[in-house]
Amino acid sequence: MSELAAAVQDVWVTARRGLLRGRREPRLLALPLLQPVLFMLLFGVVLSGVVAVPGVASYPGYLTPGLLVQAVAITAGLAAVGVAQDVRRGMVDRFRTLPVRASAVLFGRTAADLVRIAMTAAVAAAAGVIAGWRVHSGPAAAAAGFLLVLTFGYAVTWLSVVVGLSVRGPGAARVLVPVCLIPLTFVSNVLAPPDTMPSWLRPLAEANPVSAVVTALRLLWGNEPAGSGATPPSAYPLALTWIAAALLLAIPLALHRYRRAPAP
Amino acid sequence: MGGSGSPGPHRDYRVSMAAAIVAEGLVKRYGSVTALAGLSLSVPEGTVLGLLGPDRAGKTTAVRIMATLLRPDGGSCLVNGVDVLAHPRWARQDIGMCGQRPAVDDFLTGFENLEQLGRLHRLGRRRARVRAEELLERFHLSEAAHRPVHCYPPGMRRRLDLAGALVTAPPVVLLDEPTAGLDQRSRLGIWDVISERVRAGTTLLLATRHLDEADELADQIVVLDRGHVLTRGTPEEITRHIGGDRLQVVLGNRAETQVAEDILNRVCGGRAVVFLDQHLVQAPVVAGTPALVELVRRLDAAGIEPVDIGIHRASLDDVFRKLTGQAATPTLADEEARA
Numbered sequence: 001m002s003e004l005a006a007a008v009q010d011v012w013v014t015a016r017r018g019l020l021r022g023r024r025e026p027r028l029l030a031l032p033l034l035q036p037v038l039f040m041l042l043f044g045v046v047l048s049g050v051v052a053v054p055g056v057a058s059y060p061g062y063l064t065p066g067l068l069v070q071a072v073a074i075t076a077g078l079a080a081v082g083v084a085q086d087v088r089r090g091m092v093d094r095f096r097t098l099p100v101r102a103s104a105v106l107f108g109r110t111a112a113d114l115v116r117i118a119m120t121a122a123v124a125a126a127a128g129v130i131a132g133w134r135v136h137s138g139p140a141a142a143a144a145g146f147l148l149v150l151t152f153g154y155a156v157t158w159l160s161v162v163v164g165l166s167v168r169g170p171g172a173a174r175v176l177v178p179v180c181l182i183p184l185t186f187v188s189n190v191l192a193p194p195d196t197m198p199s200w201l202r203p204l205a206e207a208n209p210v211s212a213v214v215t216a217l218r219l220l221w222g223n224e225p226a227g228s229g230a231t232p233p234s235a236y237p238l239a240l241t242w243i244a245a246a247l248l249l250a251i252p253l254a255l256h257r258y259r260r261a262p263a264p
Numbered sequence: 265m266g267g268s269g270s271p272g273p274h275r276d277y278r279v280s281m282a283a284a285i286v287a288e289g290l291v292k293r294y295g296s297v298t299a300l301a302g303l304s305l306s307v308p309e310g311t312v313l314g315l316l317g318p319d320r321a322g323k324t325t326a327v328r329i330m331a332t333l334l335r336p337d338g339g340s341c342l343v344n345g346v347d348v349l350a351h352p353r354w355a356r357q358d359i360g361m362c363g364q365r366p367a368v369d370d371f372l373t374g375f376e377n378l379e380q381l382g383r384l385h386r387l388g389r390r391r392a393r394v395r396a397e398e399l400l401e402r403f404h405l406s407e408a409a410h411r412p413v414h415c416y417p418p419g420m421r422r423r424l425d426l427a428g429a430l431v432t433a434p435p436v437v438l439l440d441e442p443t444a445g446l447d448q449r450s451r452l453g454i455w456d457v458i459s460e461r462v463r464a465g466t467t468l469l470l471a472t473r474h475l476d477e478a479d480e481l482a483d484q485i486v487v488l489d490r491g492h493v494l495t496r497g498t499p500e501e502i503t504r505h506i507g508g509d510r511l512q513v514v515l516g517n518r519a520e521t522q523v524a525e526d527i528l529n530r531v532c533g534g535r536a537v538v539f540l541d542q543h544l545v546q547a548p549v550v551a552g553t554p555a556l557v558e559l560v561r562r563l564d565a566a567g568i569e570p571v572d573i574g575i576h577r578a579s580l581d582d583v584f585r586k587l588t589g590q591a592a593t594p595t596l597a598d599e600e601a602r603a
Binding site: 006009010014016020021024025089090094096097098099100101264 | 372380386
């Protein structure tokens with residue numbers, strides 16, 4: 001077997017492990033699948049009567065791209081807990097004593113996480129449609145939007161893997177992930193445009209990578225508020241730059257941490 | 265990815281050597297703590313080396329270095345002729361390892377766990393499945409083969425973990441406290457498996473804190489304490505050094521100690537020791553059980569009813585008390601004395 005074929009097989013075997021885990025432990029899918037529905041119910045339905053975004057006719061239409069990104073980020077964040085569990089249970093040590101490349105193990109693992117992210121995105125989109133969200137662009141732009149969401153989720157997964165390999169255990173990961181993701185996803189344009197926020201908070205929300213991705217999505221799907229000032233030429237490279245930077249940072253760092261994973 | 269030395273059909277990093285494991289001057293420090301202070305050892309092919317020591321002796325650090333999981337600060341290590349520091353991926357082909365905790369996937373079945381490891385060892389799907397079934401049968405796990413591992417009791421989990429380390433029948437197996445947390449029956453089961461592998465020619469390094477385990481399984485024992493080698497030798501040499509098993513009797517009445525000492529001297533052939541403050545009389549013994557029966561009979565004939573009577577098995581604590589004057593599991597006073 002060539003090195004490449006062997007590496008592909010290793011990726012598949014470790015990805016299958018992750019997929020089987022999702023199937024055997026349905027509770028792992030509870031948060032990824034319920035969270036977007038609950039958030040849509042809370043923000044898109046319960047609060048929609050009191051929220052008015054300038055230039056937006058339908059709040060669920062504005063909200064859905066943001067909630068989709070948020071849901072995907074939270075699902076991707078769960079990878080940190082899974083990786084920390086693998087370290088604690090000795091599975092990382094076990095894999096490291098096999099003649100398998102670190103990259104094969106981690107790419108396999110993140111491939112399985114990507115499937116969960118896709119499921120989250122599908123549920124969030126379905127919840128948005130039920131609440132009144134619609135895509136107002138063509139099929140290519142719609143598909144590009146979903147691809148952007150998945151790429152963003154994949155980048156967050158790798159960052160989460162770094163976290164999972166760096167913390168002391170799954171308990172620490174369970175605390176750290178929401179502590180990072182809640183401000184990252186709420187101090188952004190997910191729920192409201194940054195220019196409606198207090199002046200001290202606005203720069204943070206505008207500089208937030210989540211805002212860049214959500215803006216790009218709204219532009220791709222025709223959900224950007226009228227007169228927001230966001231234009232495709234500037235919004236797309238910014239979102240893609242953030243995603244590429246995250247991947248370029250996280251993948252080598254995760255491989256480095258994996259090779260130096262502590263004893264269980 | 266895990267170092268140079270990619271396994272491939274046209275490369276061989278092995279050097280010819282008589283010993284399957286050779287470690288020279290391994291040093292590992294964690295900040296100001298020295299986990300290993302120049303450990304050297306050699307394990308001839310097809311033998312078992314027991315690495316004996318209490319917690320924080322450096323056993324796990326040594327095993328992790330040999331298993332390519334940890335880089336030492338100094339020294340060298342060859343496993344099956346491959347330098348594990350220079351060519352870790354190549355070395356991994358010849359090494360099976362079990363850590364202190366069973367590394368098994370709870371949500372997979374026993375069969376899936378082993379098949380997965382076989383495939384990651386590049387056995388191919390069919391061979392991996394056949395090998396998984398063979399191992400499940402050998403480890404008496406066939407009935408539970410298709411149950412998720414989270415249903416397995418600790419002994420079965422450990423057996424599965426050990427089976428996982430043997431998927432490719434590696435020539436060298438490293439075991440870090442393989443019977444930790446197991447009941448006696450499960451321990452004996454694991455010992456059987458280990459003995460069988462050694463009879464089949466596997467070289468084994470067994471890190472343990474149990475003298476009886478090292479005594480039962482090892483050909484040679486290295487006693488470690490805080491990264492330093494305290495002593496080394498065959499189990500017989502170590503046990504002889506500390507005096508071996510002892511027959512002991514605790515008396516309810518201090519006045520009976522003289523009679524009990526005489527009886528123990530007769531039963532054990534002399535060398536009885538009296539600890540007056542504890543009402544305890546001890547003597548080294550070789551044939552423990554017949555001597556114990558004889559002791560009970562003679563004490564009864566003398567009208568002595570002991571508070572406690574039995575065979576005191578030599579333990580790691582005895583080794584450490586003999587070698588360092590302190591227990592293997594340090595008391596607060598020991599810690600203060602060492603400081």
